[in-house]
Amino acid sequence: xxxLPESKRRNERLIALFVAAVLALNFPLLSxxxxxxxxxGIPVLYLYLFFIWALIILAAxxxxxxxxxxxxxxxxx
Amino acid sequence: MLPHWVILLVSxxxxxxLFAVAYYGDKRADAGRSIISNPxxxxxxxxxxxxxxTFYGSVGRAAATGVGFxxxxxxxxxxxxxxxxxxxxxxxxxxxxxxxxxADFIASRFGKSMKIGGLVTIIAVVGIMxxxxxxxxxxSLSFNTLFHFHGIPQESGFFLGExxxxxxxxxxxxxxxxxxTRHIDVTERHEGMVAAIAFESLVKFLAFTxxxxxxxxxxxxxxxxxxxxxxxxxxxxRLMEMDALPGGYAAWFSLTFISMxxxxxxxxxxxxLVVENVNEDHVxxxxxxxxxxxxxxxxxxxxxxxxxxxxxxxxSVDPDTMVLALPLMHGHNxxxxxxxxxxxxxxxxxxxVESIALSTMLSNDLLVPIMLRLKLLRTEGMGGVLxxxxxxxxxxxxxxxxxxxRLIGESYALVTIGLVSFAAAAQFAPAIxxxxxxxxxxxxxxxxxxxxxxxxxxxxxxxxSFAKSGWLPMSIVDPGPFGISALxxxxxxxxxxxxxxxxxxxxxxxxxxxxxxxxxxYDRPTGLDQLQAAMFVQGSRASDTGDTRFWxxxxxxxxxxxxxxxxxxxxxxxxxxxxYARQHGLKFNSDTVAxxxxxxxxxxxxxxxxxxxxxxxxMSSIIEGEALSIEGxxxxxxxxxxxxxxxxxxxxxxxxxxxxxxxxxxTNERLKExxxxxxxxxxxxxxxxxTPLTSIRALSEILHDEINMDPDDxxxxxxxxxKETERLTRLVNQVLDFSKIESGAVRxxxxxxxxxxVVQEALATTIQLARDRNVVITNQLPSGSVRVTxxxxxxxxxxxxxxxNAIKYCDDQAGKVHLRLVLEPEEVxxxxxxxxxxxxxxxxxxxxxxxxxxxxxxxxxPHGTGLGxxxxxxxxxxxxxxxxxEDNFGGGxxxxxxxxV
Numbered sequence: 012x013x014x015l016p017e018s019k020r021r022n023e024r025l026i027a028l029f030v031a032a033v034l035a036l037n038f039p040l041l042s043x044x045x046x047x048x049x050x051x052g053i054p055v056l057y058l059y060l061f062f063i064w065a066l067i068i069l070a071a072x073x074x075x076x077x078x079x080x081x082x083x084x085x086x087x088x
Numbered sequence: 089m090l091p092h093w094v095i096l097l098v099s100x101x102x103x104x105x106l107f108a109v110a111y112y113g114d115k116r117a118d119a120g121r122s123i124i125s126n127p128x129x130x131x132x133x134x135x136x137x138x139x140x141x142t143f144y145g146s147v148g149r150a151a152a153t154g155v156g157f158x159x160x161x162x163x164x165x166x167x168x169x170x171x172x173x174x175x176x177x178x179x180x181x182x183x184x185x186x187x188x189x190x191a192d193f194i195a196s197r198f199g200k201s202m203k204i205g206g207l208v209t210i211i212a213v214v215g216i217m218x219x220x221x222x223x224x225x226x227x228s229l230s231f232n233t234l235f236h237f238h239g240i241p242q243e244s245g246f247f248l249g250e251x252x253x254x255x256x257x258x259x260x261x262x263x264x265x266x267x268x269t270r271h272i273d274v275t276e277r278h279e280g281m282v283a284a285i286a287f288e289s290l291v292k293f294l295a296f297t298x299x300x301x302x303x304x305x306x307x308x309x310x311x312x313x314x315x316x317x318x319x320x321x322x323x324x325x326r327l328m329e330m331d332a333l334p335g336g337y338a339a340w341f342s343l344t345f346i347s348m349x350x351x352x353x354x355x356x357x358x359x360x361l362v363v364e365n366v367n368e369d370h371v372x373x374x375x376x377x378x379x380x381x382x383x384x385x386x387x388x389x390x391x392x393x394x395x396x397x398x399x400x401x402x403x404s405v406d407p408d409t410m411v412l413a414l415p416l417m418h419g420h421n422x423x424x425x426x427x428x429x430x431x432x433x434x435x436x437x438x439x440x441v442e443s444i445a446l447s448t449m450l451s452n453d454l455l456v457p458i459m460l461r462l463k464l465l466r467t468e469g470m471g472g473v474l475x476x477x478x479x480x481x482x483x484x485x486x487x488x489x490x491x492x493x494r495l496i497g498e499s500y501a502l503v504t505i506g507l508v509s510f511a512a513a514a515q516f517a518p519a520i521x522x523x524x525x526x527x528x529x530x531x532x533x534x535x536x537x538x539x540x541x542x543x544x545x546x547x548x549x550x551x552x553s554f555a556k557s558g559w560l561p562m563s564i565v566d567p568g569p570f571g572i573s574a575l576x577x578x579x580x581x582x583x584x585x586x587x588x589x590x591x592x593x594x595x596x597x598x599x600x601x602x603x604x605x606x607x608x609x610y611d612r613p614t615g616l617d618q619l620q621a622a623m624f625v626q627g628s629r630a631s632d633t634g635d636t637r638f639w640x641x642x643x644x645x646x647x648x649x650x651x652x653x654x655x656x657x658x659x660x661x662x663x664x665x666x667x668y669a670r671q672h673g674l675k676f677n678s679d680t681v682a683x684x685x686x687x688x689x690x691x692x693x694x695x696x697x698x699x700x701x702x703x704x705x706x707m708s709s710i711i712e713g714e715a716l717s718i719e720g721x722x723x724x725x726x727x728x729x730x731x732x733x734x735x736x737x738x739x740x741x742x743x744x745x746x747x748x749x750x751x752x753x754x755t756n757e758r759l760k761e762x763x764x765x766x767x768x769x770x771x772x773x774x775x776x777x778x779t780p781l782t783s784i785r786a787l788s789e790i791l792h793d794e795i796n797m798d799p800d801d802x803x804x805x806x807x808x809x810x811k812e813t814e815r816l817t818r819l820v821n822q823v824l825d826f827s828k829i830e831s832g833a834v835r836x837x838x839x840x841x842x843x844x845x846v847v848q849e850a851l852a853t854t855i856q857l858a859r860d861r862n863v864v865i866t867n868q869l870p871s872g873s874v875r876v877t878x879x880x881x882x883x884x885x886x887x888x889x890x891x892x893n894a895i896k897y898c899d900d901q902a903g904k905v906h907l908r909l910v911l912e913p914e915e916v917x918x919x920x921x922x923x924x925x926x927x928x929x930x931x932x933x934x935x936x937x938x939x940x941x942x943x944x945x946x947x948x949x950p951h952g953t954g955l956g957x958x959x960x961x962x963x964x965x966x967x968x969x970x971x972x973x974e975d976n977f978g979g980g981x982x983x984x985x986x987x988x989v
Contacts, residue, residue, distance in 0.1 A: 022173055029169040036162055036344070038337035045330035049319075052312025054328040057390060060158060064165060064383050071169055072376035 024074050032067045036060070090421050095234055095428070102429050103263065106284045106436070110267055113283030124282045125366040127373030132286035133360045134378050135293070137164060137351055138385055139219075140226030140435030141506045143292060146386065148408035150393035154327030159340055160510075161386050163347025165379040171371050175352065175361060177524060179371070181624055182362050185700060186692050189445055190358040190516060191453040192699045194538075197523040197624045198531040199617035202461075202701040205453030207535065208516065211542045212355050213446055213485065214550070215512025219354075220442060220489030221496070222505045223435040226408075228252035230431045233409040233416070234424065257490040260439045261483045268444030269478045277364045278444065285360065285441060288433035293385050295430020296411070300388020302423060303395045303414055311391060318394040321401075327394075335587030342590035346510040349517040354509075355445040356438060363445075439486070447481030452699030455481070460705045474655070474698065496557045507589050508549045514593060515541040518601045527618075527625045529604060530611035537604025541596045548577045548592035645680045648690045651706060655697055664693055765937070777819065780812035826955045829962040843874040843883075843916060843987070847909055850887035854895060863895045863903035870911050876987050878967045886960045887918065890983050893956065894922035898980065915969070915986045923980040932973050936961040960985075 034040060044059035116123045123129065142160075149157040178193070187193045191212065195205030231252050267281040308314040318324040326332055333339060351357055365371075396410030405413050412431070415423040455477055496505075518537055522529045552565045568576030578588050580595055613621065645665070653661035668689055669676055682690075687707070694703035787805045791797065851867060858865050876883075887907075894905040903923065910917040927935060936957050964971045969987040976982045 025169055025172055029166060032166050032169060036166070037341055041340070042330060042337070047325070047329060049315065052315050054315060056155060056328055056330065060155060060162075061383070061387070064162065064379070067165055067169070068376050068379045068383060071379065075172060075372045075375055 021074060025071075028067070028070050028074065032063070035063050090234065090425060092235060095231070095425070098425055098429065099432060102432060103259070103436075106263075106287065107266070109287045110280035110284040112280075114280035117277075117279035122279060122366065124277070124279050124286070124364075127367075127370040128377070129282065129286045130365065130370040131374045131377040131381065132289040133282045133364065134357070134374055135289035135381050136285050136356060136360055136437045136441050137354075138289070138292065138382070138434055139438035139506075140223045140230075140431055141219075142385065143296060143431045143434040144226050144229065144408045144411055145222075145506065146389045147393045147396065147410050148406070150327075150389050151397050151407040151410070153334060154332040154390070155330070156333045156339075156343075157389060158386065159343035160347045160506075161382040163344040164351035164382060166344065167348040167351045168375050168379050171375050174521075174524070176368050176371055178352075178520075179362050179365050179368050184623075186696045188363060188452055188696070188699050189449040190353060190355050190362075190520075191449040192695075192701070193358070193362070194516065194519050194523070194534065195453060196700045197520070197620060198529075198534045199614065199620050200700045200704050201531050201535070202453075202457045202705070204519075204531065204535055204538070205449075205699065205701045206457070207538050207542075209446075209449040209454040211512060211515055211538065212449060213488070214542075214546070215515070216355060216442060216446060216509050217485075217488050217492045218496070218505045218553070219509035220439060220486065221491075221493035222509075223439045224253040224256055224489055224493050225505075227256045227432060227435045229406070229409060230412055230428055231256075233406075233412045234428055253493055254490055257486045260436060261443070261486045263436070264440045264443045264447075264482045264486075265479045267440060268447065268482065269475055277366070281440065281444065282360065282364050285437045288437040289381070291433040292430040292437075293381065295427050295433070296385055297388065298423060298430075299411055299415060299427050300392055302418075302420065304388065304391045307395055307399070307414070307418065308391075314391050314394060317398060321398060324394055324397055335590050338585070339587045339590045342586075342593045343507070346507070346514045346589075346593055349514040350510045353516040353520065354442075354513045355449065356441040359441055359445040439489075443482045443485045446485045447478045448699075450481040450485070451477045452702055456698050456702045457705055460702060495559060496553050505553075508553065511549055511589060511592050511596065512542075512545055515545060515596060515600055518597070518604050522601075522604060523621070524624055526608075527621045528608050529621065530608040530613045531617050532611045533604045533606075533608030536607040537600045537602075540603040541600030544596040544599045545592060548580065548595060549588065552577045552588070643682045643687065645676045645682050645686065648682050648686065652690060652693050655694060773819070773823070777816065780816050784809050784812045822955050822959070826959050826962070829959060829966070838877055839880065840875060840877055841880050841883075843876050843918075844869050844909065846880060846883045847887055847907065847918065850884050850891055851907065853884070853888050854891040857892055858895050858903075858905070861895055861903060863898055863905055865891070865895075865905045865907065867907040867909075869909045872911075874909065874911055874916050874989070876916060876967075876989060878987070879963075882963045883967070886963050886985065887920075889956045889960050890918075890920040890985070894920050894924070894983070897924035898922040899924060911989070915988050918985040918987075920983045921976050921980060923976070923978070926975065926979060927973055927981050935973065936971065 041059075044056050046055055048055045050058055113123055124133070146157040146160075181187070181196075182193060185193075185196050187196060191205045191208035194208050195201050198204050267284065268278060304311055304314060308317070319328075330337070330340070335342075352361060392411060392414065393407070396405070396407065396414055399414065399417065400410070412424055412427055415421075415427060451474060456474070515538060518541070519529070519534045523534065551560070554560045555562050555565045563571070565577055567573040568579075573579065574581050578591060580591070583591060583594075586594060649661050649665050652664060655661075656664070665676065668674075668686070672685070691703050691707050694706055698706070787809050791802060791805055847867070847869065851865065855865065891905065891907065895903065898905055899922075905923075906919075906921040908917075908919040908921075910919065961971050964985055964987070967987055969985060971983070971985045974982045974984060
C-alpha cells in the first residue's frame with residue numbers, strides 16, 4: 012500500500028482522536044476516576060477530567076499544527 | 089455598596105465601548121482592511137457560546153451537581169475535533185450557495201425548500217426563546233444582586249423600576265438592530281458585530297478568571313486549601329464523585345451529545361462559525377484554541393461554587409449569583425463591578441448574535457417567502473421593506489424572549505432553561521449530518537424528521553415548563569394527561585430511568601432520525617432535490633455546477649437587472665451586472681436574452697440578501713416558462729442522445745462504405761494489373777511458342793525442299809527440331825502443371841524424406857547448365873540428416889528452379905552461386921545466393937506472382953515463362969513453408985525457402 016496523502020492521514024488522526032476522547036470522557040472509563048481521593052489536595056475526578064481535556068487540546072493542536080500545507084478542499088469521508 | 093448611578097453609568101459606558109469597537113470594525117471592513125480576518129478573532133467570536141448561562145449558571149449547577157456543568161463544554165471540545173472535516177465542508181458549501189442562516193442551509197440541501205426553511209425557522213425561534221429569556225434573566229439577576237445585596241434598601245424612585253428585564257430587552261434590541269441590519273445583504277459579514285463579540289469574549293473571560301483567582305488565592309490559600317476545607321462539608325464532599333449527577337452517566341452522555349450539536353447548530357453558533365467565517369483555514373486554529381478557551385474559563389467554576397457554598401452557608405443566596413456575591417461580600421466592589429460587566433458581556437453577546445441570526449431566518453425563510461407567495465410584498469423597493477422586516481423581527485424575538493421570561497423564567501434555574509434550547513438545536517443535527525453524507529436523505533424525509541423531533545421535544549420539554557410555571561395543570565406532567573402515566577411528558581411509555589433532558593433527547597432523536605431515514609427511503613425526490621443533494625454530499629467546489637439547467641424560457645437581461653435593482657438599488661445592481669459582463673467578456677444590450685449562467689448569477693445575488701428559498705420564488709415570478717423538471721430534462725436528453733446515436737450510426741455506415749469502396753478500387757486495380765499481366769503472358773507464350781515453331785517450320789521446309797541435303801546437315805536440323813519440340817512440350821507442361829498446383833488439385837505425395845538428398849539431386853541436375861555458363865556453384869550442407877515431409881519431385885523442382893534462375897541471372901563473367909541448407913529449431917532454410925544484378929525492392933514481392941517477369945533485366949528480353957517462381961511459391965506453400973527474396977550484401981539476391989521440420 013502506498014503512503015496516504017498527509018491531509019487524508021490527518022483526517023484519520025482527528026477521527027481516531029475523537030473516538031479516543033469520547034471513550035475517555037464517558038462510562039465506563041470515567042467511572043474509574045470517580046473515587047473519593049485527593050492528589051495534591053485536588054479530587055481525583057476533577058484532576059482526571061481536566062487532565063484529559065488538556066490532553067485532547069494538546070493533541071488537536073499538534074495534529075493540525077503544520078501550517079506549511081495550505082487549506083485543502085474538504086474531503087469525502 | 090455601589091451607588092446605582094455608577095452601575096448604570098458603567099453599564100452604558102460599556103455598551104458605548106462595544107459600539108465603538110463595532111464601529112471601528114465596520115470602518116476597517118469598509119476600508120478593505122478587515123480586523124476580523126484573523127483566526128484568533130474568529131475563535132473568540134465562537135466563544136459567544138459561553139453566555140450568561142456559563143457565567144452565572146455553571147457555578148449554580150456545580151454547586152448542585154459537582155461536575156454536572158462540564159459536559160456542556162466537553163461536548164464542544166469533542167465536536168471541535170471534527171471541525172476540520174465537517175465544519176470546513178459546511179463553510180465551503182455555504183460560500184458556494186451564499187447561505188445566510190442555518191435554516192437557509194438546511195433548505196438549500198433539500199431542494200431549496202420553502203417548507204423546510206420555514207420549519208427550521210419555527211423550531212429555532214420556539215426553541216431558542218427560552219435561551220434568550222435566560223440571558224434576560226441573567227442580566228436582571230445580576231443587576232438585582234448588585235443593587236440589593238445584603239438587603240441594603242434601594243435608592244427610591246429609580247427609573248429602572250421593577251422590570252429590569254424589559255428594559256434590558258429593549259436596549260439590546262436597539263443594539264442588535266444597529267449592528268445587525270446596517271446592510272440588507274446578509275452574506276456581507278457583520279464585521280463590526282463580530283469584532284464586538286470577540287471583544288466581549290475577552291472581557292467575560294478576564295472577569296471570570298479574575299473572580300476565580302480572587303476566590304482561590306485571596307479568600308483561600310490556593311486550590312488545595314479550598315478543596316481540603318470543602319472535604320469537611322458533607323454536601324460538598326458528595327459532589328466530588330459522579331454519583332452527584334442526576335441521571336448518572338446516561339445524563340452525562342446525553343448532555344455531551346446535545347452540547348456537541350449545539351456548538352455547531354445553535355443559530356448563533358452557525359452564524360459566527362459559518363456565515364461570519366472569513367477564511368476556511370481559520371478552523372485550524374479554532375479547533376484547539378476554542379477548547380482551550382473553554383478549558384480556561386471553566387477552571388475556576390468548581391472552586392467558586394465550593395467557596396460560595398462554604399461562605400454563604402446557611403444564608404439564602406441563589407447559587408446562580410455567587411460569582412457576583414462573593415466579591416461583594418468581601419467588599420471588593422470594583423471587582424464585583426468588573427464581574428458584573430463580564431456577565432453583561434456574556435449575555436449581551438449571545439442576545440445580539442442570536443437575535444440577528446433569528447431575524448435573518450425569520451425574514452428570509454419564513455416571512456418573505458410567504459409574503460411573496462401571497463403577493464403581500466411587491467418586489468419594487470423591496471430593500472427598504474426587508475430592512476424594516478428584519479428590524480421588526482429582532483424586536484419581536486427579544487420581546488418573545490421577555491414574554492417567556494415573564495411566563496416561565498422565575499420557576500427554573502438557569503441551566504435547565506438553557507438545556508431545553510440545546511435539545512431543540514439538536515433536532516437540526518440529523519437533517520444536516522445525514523444530509524451532508526447521505527445522498528438519499530430527501531426533502532420529505534427531512535421535513536418529517538424535523539417535524540417529528542420538534543413535536544416530541546415540545547411535548548417532553550416545553551409543555552412541562554408551562555405546567556411547572558402554573559400555566560397548565562401539573563397533573564399533565566404527573567401522572568400524565570388524562571391520568572395515563574404512559575403519556576406523561578417526563579416518562580413516555582413509562583420510560584422512567586432517565587432525567588427529563590435525556591428522556592427528551594432520546595425520544596426526539598429516535599423519532600427525528602427514524603422519520604428522516606424511513607421517509608427518505610420511500611421517497612422519490614425531484615430533479616432539483618437530487619441535484620442539491622449530490623452537490624452537498626460531494627461538497628462540490630466548482631461553482632459552475634449550479635442548477636441553472638432547471639431554468640428555461642426567455643428572460644431579458646434588463647428584467648433580471650430590474651429584479652436585482654428592486655432589492656439592492658439601481659446602482660449596486662448596475663455594478664454587479666457590469667462586473668459580471670466584464671468577467672465573462674459579454675456586452676449586454678437592453679434586449680439581450682439572458683443565458684443560463686446569468687440566470688444562476690442573478691439567483692445567487694438575490695440569495696445573498698433574501699436566502700435561497702425566497703430567491704427561487706422571486707426568480708420564478710419573472711422568468712417566463714416554468715422551472716424545468718428533471719423529467720423534461722431527461723426527455724430532452726433522451727432525444728438528444730437518440731439523435732447522437734443515429735448520426736453515429738450514419739457515420740459508421742459511411743465509414744464502412746468508404747472502406748468497401750477502397751477495397752473495390754484495390755481489387756479493380758489488381759484485376760487490371762492481372763489483365764495486363766495476362767496479355768503480357770499471352771504475348772510471351774505466343775512469342776515463346778512461335779520461336780520454336782518458327783524454327784521447326786523453317787527447318788522442316790528446308791528439309792522438305794532440299795532433298796539432296798548433306799546427311800550431316802539433315803541430321804543436325806532434325807536434332808534442332810527435336811530440341812525445339814521438347815521445349816514446346818516443356819512449356820505446355822509447365823502451364824498445365826501450374827494450373828494444377830494453383831487449383832490445389834495436386835496435394836502431392838506426403839512422404840518422409842531427406843532434404844539434403846533433394847538438394848543434391850537438384851545440384852546434380854543443374855551442374856551441366858552451370859558449366860555451360862561458366863558459373864561456379866558452391867554449397868554448404870549440414871552434416872546430419874534433415875528430415876522433412878513432402879513430395880520429393882516437387883521439392884526437387886523448386887530447388888532446381890531456384891538454382892537455374894540463379895545461374896541464369898548471375899554475373900556473366902564470374903558467376904557464382906552458393907547454396908546453403910541451415911537447420912533451425914523449428915524449420916529448415918534453403919538459401920540460394922547469386923551475384924547477379926539483384927532485384928529492386930518493389931519487385932521482390934511481385935516476382936512470385938504468376939505471369940510476372942522481370943521486364944527490366946540487363947538482358948533485355950524475358951527468359952522464362954513467368955511461371956517458374958509462381959510454381960515454386962505454390963509448392964512451398966503447399967508444404968507449409970514460405971519463400972521470399974532478400975538482398976545479398978555485396979550484390980545479387982538471396983532466395984530463401986523455409987520448410988517446417
